[in-house]
Amino acid sequence: MSDAVPEPSQEGPVDPGYDPAAPAPLHVPRTPTGNAEVDAQLERLGDADHLATDGHIEVYEDVHRGLRDALTALDARPGPPAPSPSYDQRAPSPSYGTRS
Template sequence: MPDPAALPGTAPEAVPAPAAGSPAPAATAGRDAEARPLGVEFTPTGDPAVDAALGRLEALDGVPTEGHLPVYEDVHQRLGETLAALDRS
């Protein structure tokens, strides 16, 4: 599994911090092409496979929307495999 931070354009230092007093990302949607961090915090579930899959979503913070699909597909596949493994147990 590649490190989420190693994905192009997802390194934390590549994502500019929002300026103090700037509007929330939802308030500026569609106004410009600049990607802004969502600020959503990840809470571990305690299941290593689920946590690894959900951890991939952190790589999307600040990435333009068009770069999200491959990560969403990967997370969906991993969670599906985790559920299927529960059925086999």
């Protein structure tokens, strides 16, 4: 038995530009919603893939603000008219309250 420590094997050239701690895309699929404003905000999330972790919050806050604005805009759009009340608001008939 030998007390010698084996040398680490070199299985291939190491890319000198590779940094395992560097930002890397997550490749999370983004399914289109059909709403252009919302889809643009979802695509904006991809910007965080190329930023360090401390830069993510700015992107997330921007996307959150954009989604909130898109939802607010949906509430502001005119919708169908409100249904008419179910009770009759006409003036009472002259025969009500008169005695013959």
